[in-house]
Amino acid sequence: MTRVVTVVGIVLAMTLGSASAQTLKTVKDRGVLNCGVSQGLPGFSSPDDKGVWSGLDVDLCRAMAAAIFDDATKVKYVPLTANARFTALQSGEIDVLSRNTTWTLSRDTNLGLNFPAINYYDGQGFMVRTSLKVNSALELNGASICTQSGTTTEANLADYFRANNMKYELVKFETADEAIKAYDTGRCDGFTSDVSQLYALRLKLSNVNDHVVLPEIISKEPLAPAVRQGDDQWFDVVKWTFFATINAEEMGLTSRNIDEASKSTNPEIKRLVGTEGNFGEQLGLTKDWVVRIVKQVGNYGESFERNVGTGSRLGIARGLNRLWTKGGIQYAPPIR
Amino acid sequence: MSPEARQAPRRSARAILYDPRLRAIAYQFIVVVLVGWAAWHVIHNVQANLEAQRIATGFGFLNQTAGFAVNQSLIPYQESDTYGRVFVVGLLNTLLVAVIGIVLSTILGFIIGVARLSSNYVVARLAEGYVEIVRNLPLLFQILFWYLAVLGALPGVRNSVAIGVQPSLAWLADKVALFGGGALTLAEYIRSASAWFGPPDFFVNNRGLIVPEPVFHEGGMIVLAVLAFGIVAAIVMRGWARRRLDATGRAFPVGLASVALVIGLPLLALAAMGFPVGFTRPELRGFNFVGGVRLNPELVALVVALTTYTASFIAEVVRAGILAVSRGQSEAAAALGLKRGVALRLIVIPQALRVIVPPLTNQYLNLTKNSTLGAAIGYPDLFSVFAGSALNITGQAIEIIAITMAVYLFISLVTSMLMTWYNARIMLRER
Numbered sequence: 001m002t003r004v005v006t007v008v009g010i011v012l013a014m015t016l017g018s019a020s021a022q023t024l025k026t027v028k029d030r031g032v033l034n035c036g037v038s039q040g041l042p043g044f045s046s047p048d049d050k051g052v053w054s055g056l057d058v059d060l061c062r063a064m065a066a067a068i069f070d071d072a073t074k075v076k077y078v079p080l081t082a083n084a085r086f087t088a089l090q091s092g093e094i095d096v097l098s099r100n101t102t103w104t105l106s107r108d109t110n111l112g113l114n115f116p117a118i119n120y121y122d123g124q125g126f127m128v129r130t131s132l133k134v135n136s137a138l139e140l141n142g143a144s145i146c147t148q149s150g151t152t153t154e155a156n157l158a159d160y161f162r163a164n165n166m167k168y169e170l171v172k173f174e175t176a177d178e179a180i181k182a183y184d185t186g187r188c189d190g191f192t193s194d195v196s197q198l199y200a201l202r203l204k205l206s207n208v209n210d211h212v213v214l215p216e217i218i219s220k221e222p223l224a225p226a227v228r229q230g231d232d233q234w235f236d237v238v239k240w241t242f243f244a245t246i247n248a249e250e251m252g253l254t255s256r257n258i259d260e261a262s263k264s265t266n267p268e269i270k271r272l273v274g275t276e277g278n279f280g281e282q283l284g285l286t287k288d289w290v291v292r293i294v295k296q297v298g299n300y301g302e303s304f305e306r307n308v309g310t311g312s313r314l315g316i317a318r319g320l321n322r323l324w325t326k327g328g329i330q331y332a333p334p335i336r
Numbered sequence: 337m338s339p340e341a342r343q344a345p346r347r348s349a350r351a352i353l354y355d356p357r358l359r360a361i362a363y364q365f366i367v368v369v370l371v372g373w374a375a376w377h378v379i380h381n382v383q384a385n386l387e388a389q390r391i392a393t394g395f396g397f398l399n400q401t402a403g404f405a406v407n408q409s410l411i412p413y414q415e416s417d418t419y420g421r422v423f424v425v426g427l428l429n430t431l432l433v434a435v436i437g438i439v440l441s442t443i444l445g446f447i448i449g450v451a452r453l454s455s456n457y458v459v460a461r462l463a464e465g466y467v468e469i470v471r472n473l474p475l476l477f478q479i480l481f482w483y484l485a486v487l488g489a490l491p492g493v494r495n496s497v498a499i500g501v502q503p504s505l506a507w508l509a510d511k512v513a514l515f516g517g518g519a520l521t522l523a524e525y526i527r528s529a530s531a532w533f534g535p536p537d538f539f540v541n542n543r544g545l546i547v548p549e550p551v552f553h554e555g556g557m558i559v560l561a562v563l564a565f566g567i568v569a570a571i572v573m574r575g576w577a578r579r580r581l582d583a584t585g586r587a588f589p590v591g592l593a594s595v596a597l598v599i600g601l602p603l604l605a606l607a608a609m610g611f612p613v614g615f616t617r618p619e620l621r622g623f624n625f626v627g628g629v630r631l632n633p634e635l636v637a638l639v640v641a642l643t644t645y646t647a648s649f650i651a652e653v654v655r656a657g658i659l660a661v662s663r664g665q666s667e668a669a670a671a672l673g674l675k676r677g678v679a680l681r682l683i684v685i686p687q688a689l690r691v692i693v694p695p696l697t698n699q700y701l702n703l704t705k706n707s708t709l710g711a712a713i714g715y716p717d718l719f720s721v722f723a724g725s726a727l728n729i730t731g732q733a734i735e736i737i738a739i740t741m742a743v744y745l746f747i748s749l750v751t752s753m754l755m756t757w758y759n760a761r762i763m764l765r766e767r
Contacts, residue, residue, distance in 0.1 A: 083724055087733045090391060111731040112391035132623075143623040144543060149711075149720060150728035154404035158415040169624065170405040171634070174711040174724065182714060185488035186542050187633065189623045229390050 023095055023227070023234035024068075024284050032074050035061035036094035039079040039175060042200040043308040043316075044100050044120075053077045057098040059303040060119060060225055062296065064096065064241045067280075067289040072296040081175055083150035086111050089226060096227055096238055100194065102152045103224040115224040116239035119300075121320040121329060123217035124156050125195040127202060130212050132189060137216040141166040146188035148176045156219040157192055180204055194221045199314045237283055242300075244290045246332035247272060249299035250323055258294045271335055279335055290335075300330065382734070397730045398423070404725055406716045408632050419726050426718035427743060433635065433717065434704040434747070437642040441703060442696075444643060445650025450680070452655050463651065471648035476709050478645055483637035483713040490542040490633075493624060499538035505530035537617055543624070545631040548615035555609035562605040566597040573597070634715040638707065646703045650696065657692035658684055689762050697755040701748050718743060 027033055037045035037057055045055040053075075062072040078094050089097045090112060100122075101107075103115040126137050126145075134140065137160070147153050149172040161168045171188055173179035180201045183191040193201065198213050205211055225242070227235050248254075251269055253261050261273050270276035274287035281287060297303065304321060308314045322328025352358060386393050398420040405415055410428040413421060451463035470478075491497060505526055513523035539546040552560070570593070577588040606613070618628030661684050669679035708719040723740040727733055 083728050086728070086731055090389065090733075106729075107731065109390075110392035112386075112389040141622060142626070146714075149724045154725060155729065158404050162415065168405070169407045171407055171714045172716070172720070172725065173714045174720070178712055178714070181484060182488070185484055186492045187488065187714075230388070 021231050023231050024237055027068060027095055031069070032076050033061060033065045033068065033096070034076050034078060034094045035064075036078050036080050036085055036088050036097040036099055037061070038099050039081060039177070041100060041176065041197060042203055043196065043312060043314040044200065045077070045098070047077075054307065056120060056303055056307045057100060057225075059297050059307065060098045060238075060242060061096065063245060063293045064238065066292045066296040067237070067241050067244075067285050070286075070292050081150070082148055083174070086113065086226075089113065089228060092228075095234070096225055098225045100197065100223045101226055102194075102221045103226075104152060107226075112229045113226045114229050114235050115226050116235055117242040117332075118222040118224045119242055120196065120223040122194040122196050122221040122223050124153055124192060124219040124221055125198055125217055126190050126192050126214045127183075127198045127211050128190045128214060130210055134214070137214050137218065138164060138166075140168065140190055142168070143189040144169040144171060144187065145190045145192050146171050146173070146179045146183040147192050148173055148179045150174075151193075152219070152221065153193055160218045176201060177204070194223070196223075196308060196314075196316060199308075199316050203313060233284055237285070240283055240335075241289075241293065243332035244272075244293050244335070245297070245300040245303065246323070246330055247335055248290060248294045249301040250325060250332070253290075253294050253299060254302055255295055255298040258291055262291065268334075277336075386734070392730070392732055393735070394732075395735055397732055397735075400730075402726065402729075404729070406721055408635065408716050419722075419730065422726055423718070423722050423739070426716065426721040429715070429721075430704075430707055430717040430719070431747070433638055433642065433707045433710065433715070436639050437646065437703050437707065438700050440639070440643040441646040441650055441699070444647035445699075446654050448647060448651035449654025449658070452651060453658055467648045467651050470644055471652075475641065475645050475706055476712060479637060479641040479709055479713055482641045483633065487633040487637050488542055490540060493541050493543060493620065496539040496541040496546075496620070496625075499540065502530045537615070537628075539618060539625060542633065543630070544633045544636070546618045546625045546628045547631070548617055549627065549629045551614045551616055553612040553614065555612040559602055559605045559609060559612065563598070563602040566599075566601040569601075570594040570597045632715075634710065634713050637713055638710045638715050642703055642706060645706075646699050649699050649702075653692055653695045653699065654688070656695075657688035657690075660691045661687045686762070687764075690759075690764065693755060693759045693762065697752055700751050700755065704747055704751065705744060 035058075037053065037055075040046040041055070043055055045053060045057045047053050058075075058077070061075045061077070065074045066072040068074075078088065080088050080094075080097075080099060085097055085099055085101065086107070088094050097113075098119075100120070101115075102122075103118065107113060108115060126140065128134050128140075140161075145157060145168055147157065147170065154170065154172065157168070157170065171179075171182065173182060176193070176197070180191065182188065184205050191198070191201070195213065195217065202208055202211055202213070225238055227238055251266075251272060253269070253272065258273075261269055262275055264270060264273070264275075267276065271279060272290050274280055274289070274291065278287055280289035283289070286292075298306070301323075304318060305311050308316045309318060310316070318328065320329050322330065324331040383393065399418055401416055402419050402422045403415055406413055406422065406425055408429060409425045410432065411421075411425060413425050448463045448466060451459050452467065454460045454463070509523040509526040509530065512519050512526060537548045573593055574590055577590050581587055616627040618625040620626075665683055665687065666679055669683045670676075674683070707717055710717050711720040711724060714720075718740060723736055727736040730736070
């Protein structure tokens with residue numbers, strides 16, 4: 001039903017005049033950032049028993065709130081289904097969508113959206129019961145596969161099985177929770193989604209160790225935040241907030257040592273923490289924007305380890321998401 | 337009065353201004369213009385803004401390749417088909433649930449509604465309990481209950497329950513053997529008898545009911561045509577029998593003749609064509625059964641939940657309708673010596689229907705619209721595959737939601753129209 005509500009919203013927004021082109025000003029005036037997140041995906045965006053949200057996607061919104069308000073808690077989280085997320089952004093219900101969303105060409109063009117940066121390099125994979133003794137996705141001919149509807153997953157699945165000349169049955173559900181429950185009852189042999197989600201949703205199964213994630217990665221899933229087209233300043237704020245966390249990790253700035261960093265004589269660090277230049281002000285923020293972000297949220301590496309890394313419940317290896325200096329592909333343009 | 341006097345006098349401008357009839361027309365004209373202008377403004381503005389935000393518009397996407405699978409389709413469908421075809425697939429799945437649900441819930445609702453008025457205490461209280469429990473629980477909860485707790489609890493594919501003569505006899509033999517002694521010989525006898533039958537053809541597991549698929553060879557179509565002819569002939573015959581009964585008072589064995597037409601005739605045709613129908617046997621191969629037709633658990637759970645839920649409301653509608661018929665009517669029927677069942681069928685129900693039909697229409701409309709809840713259990717209806725998957729991949733929310741709303745509106749209006757027509761037909765003809 002949320003879908004219908006958001007569509008009504010979008011029609012109203014479209015009717016009563018264009019959505020504000022000055023998102024940064026609107027957000028500052030409002031005093032709180034509206035951030036679209038998932039309905040509960042451990043490691044990326046999920047609320048705890050006190051209703052406090054955490055996760056890698058949530059950290060991006062917290063970093064933005066820290067940069068804008070100097071208070072990472074000034075975020076209103078709007079939980080969205082995969083089907084409702086884009087209309088919520090288009091209609092202006094949220095300022096930024098940070099909901100493990102794959103960046104694709106058609107979404108970039110048809111939906112009137114822009115993707116500022118990739119905050120998690122992911123790929124689609126399969127999870128099956130260990131009792132099936134399946135070692136490869138290529139052995140899944142004739143299987144029933146459960147998934148969540150309204151994602152890139154469905155089309156990737158169709159492509160993979162067609163390319164390998166295999167048959168399958170697709171059973172798709174409105175939410176990831178419903179899909180994983182049906183898989184748990186044995187309705188399906190396999191469950192497919194982005195690999196990071198497989199690890200997260202596996203935690204919701206009745207017996208975690210009865211299920212295994214297969215080695216095949218069948219697609220590229222660059223997960224990215226999204227903003228509306230036509231507001232370049234806001235696009236830049238989201239983009240550089242994320243880049244700031246990458247640059248901070250590269251420079252070795254963490255939430256613990258950020259206070260000493262203001263005394264640093266290293267010109268690169270000086271530009272980052274704002275003791276030299278006025279880069280934050282060029283974005284419409286303050287000079288110490290990076291200090292605020294790193295102090296309250298941490299750099300990208302800290303956020304990764306805390307939410308999804310080997311130290312967390314998900315236990316995902318850093319892999320492609322390592323910095324470019326450490327053999328990964330996370331890379332940010334310089335702040336200068 | 338002379339013709340001159342009857343002619344309207346030349347009216348002054350002031351009189352025209354205050355003419356109530358002209359005023360009413362003028363006001364209505366202004367309202368129409370305002371509404372029209374507002375509608376044009378909305379459409380124009382939405383279009384301009386969508387363009388400004390660079391969101392794709394138009395209905396061209398209906399001809400693009402959809403690229404995703406749908407696991408239940410009444411017409412052939414594959415991933416390389418278009419969004420237009422996805423729309424038809426989803427629509428047919430929605431109609432399938434709606435039609436089955438309406439038929440079953442009407443039957444169940446009538447039975448329970450009559451049972452609530454039964455003079456048998458146990459039957460009446462059971463029916464009352466059913467109504468009070470089922471209609472007071474949220475529908476989504478009931479759908480999930482049937483899907484996850486009932487159908488989900490069935491054995492997995494590898495442990496499918498086989499239904500057929502052979503497994504039943506084998507099961508019976510095992511039970512008989514438990515008695516020991518002479519029963520062992522009997523069990524042996526049953527077991528050898530079971531070997532006469534082929535392998536089982538029906539399977540039940542948590543992925544549905546799998547039955548053999550009929551395959552028509554040459555001449556099979558003729559048998560189907562004969563079946564269709566039989567059904568039409570039975571309907572025509574029924575009308576003729578009723579007219580004859582009204583005209584001459586002589587009854588005709590309608591039931592027997594119908595059976596002969598609908599079942600006997602096609603059987604004869606089958607024999608005449610040399611049994612041109614075969615069956616593919618379902619077989620467990622790999623992950624799933626291959627061959628045969630499968631009834632998906634999503635469809636079963638949705639139909640069962642919608643039927644039982646709506647039936648509890650229909651039961652109350654039926655009860656209200658019957659109670660609305662004055663008591664004197666059934667007493668008069670009893671005085672004429674009509675049995676209770678006959679009196680109910682011929683005297684009470686026809687009068688009750690006048691009260692029952694209008695609220696019954698509401699229940700049918702609700703059932704159709706409630707079928708969208710099937711998205712929660714993965715039933716691929718219009719709402720799930722078209723307003724869900726297709727919407728998300730194309731991103732054309734306004735067009736797709738508009739089409740979907742128009743379709744549900746259309747289905748509801750057609751249902752309404754049919755019920756109004758039926759209501760007019762059964763109205764008391766006052767003479």
